[in-house]
Amino acid sequence: MSKVKKRIRPTREQAQEFNRRLxxxxxxxxxxxxxxxxELCQALAEQAKLMGYREYSTIKLPSDKWERRKQTYDRIHQIDAVKMANLAGQGLTYAEICEKMCRSKGYISKLARExxxxxFTKKRGRKPCH
Structure with a gap:
């Protein structure tokens, strides 16, 4: 088994210094x-490393992974909104749109608001006779 580094409890002075920087x-x-x-954020990061709250003191730069993820998320929403607008233009209800798009009703209503x-909440026109 690998040894886990145990964090030492900070002293009162260290905790006061950390709270002051925070x-x-x-x-x-x-x-x-x-x-x-x-300077303030870097000093706080170094103090957190000293107390054992972090493994590294420098604040890493953001990766573009999250930006790409957000762009794909927005793109999927736009595509779904176009599909939903076409189905709503045909007079379908929430339940029918959910069924055709294989999405939840909450997602459909969120996109409709956005x-x-x-x-339409109800079907318009004549009821089918059985």
Missing amino acids: GAVIDAGHTNKLYCDC FDIKI
Whole structure:
């Protein structure tokens, strides 16, 4: 079995220093920045490494993997929205569109709100006689 490195509990002074640096980062307004190379964020990263919260002190640069993933996600949504608009134009209801596109009703309603597509809730016209 491989040995797992045990994290040592930080001292009170280290915890106070960490909280002070964290407060400075929050005051600077960098709470939503995942990759920041300013002095405050770098100091916080180094303090976190010193205390054993991270394995590395430098903040890595973002990879383009997430950007590609977001682009494919948006592209799939656009394609589904076009298909859904065509089916809604034919007068189909939510349930029928879900069945034809093999998607959930929540996904269909989310796309309808996002792209402002009007979908009928009931069938219009004559009922079929049996």
